[in-house]
Amino acid sequence: MDAVKGGMQPNPILQDAIPEEQRAAAAARLPAMQPVRPGEWLRQDEAFSGQLAEKARLIAEMPEKVMAVRPEAMDAASELLTVVMAELELNPRYRMEGEGVRRPDNRLVTIDTHAPMHTLSRLMQEDFCILQKQGDEHVLTAALLCFPSAWTLSEKIGRPLTSIHIPVPSYDAGIAARVQRLFDGVQPGRPVWRANHLRYDLPDLYQPHTEANPRPVGNQQSPYERSERQTVLRLPGTGAVVFSIHTTMVLRAGA
16 A cells, blocks of 8 residues: 555655755765664664565565575575674564574564575665676676666676666666776775665565566656665675665655
8 A cells, every 4th residue: 555645554665755965965966875873783663573574575575576596606695694693693673592692673683694695685675786796897696686777687687787778768888987997996895875866656675676677767747756776795705796775656746
């Protein structure tokens, strides 16, 4: 049910507002990265429970469409879970309890080190993409992508950065080179972030589109605003780069 007027209950996967710093970051020219402040790599907001429930539904119904781990990415996926767990140990909203973690909404999650991406889906609002250097480019080798914004995981897995961004018009050769330099240069323990801001006609977080059937571009009358806070982090052990996505979807004021 949508976030609506007339006393109806709001959609639990939607947030109240896009953070102002995120709106400002979205207006900057690509890739427009800035340092992540300490303790702010991963975020939890008012849509936490709703979005994690939506992830659980998608994984139960279509796991092959929202998760993929190639064999060469297994060590990186395991390391990502270890790095996230270290973050959560410092986060007062989470509590370590034996073999599990108590989430901010009081649900207990058992940590399954044999299924790191699935475990991450039960802990964090963020989606996670793992990219590893192969030749001159970083290749998408694993992903938890429950909330795609107009792209399809099965089309992109195993492909390099330049190919992943086809057919994004603004992603030209110059930006591609800058993004590759960013992925080459990002240092462990020093994540960076950027944001985007798009108009959508539907509030669904799972909105995959293929290269042959791209999403119609929203306009000023589209009722929903969608913004992704995108962070880039290098894992210290495997050296893989993690691209994480925290999705904010709001009903536009006046819609």
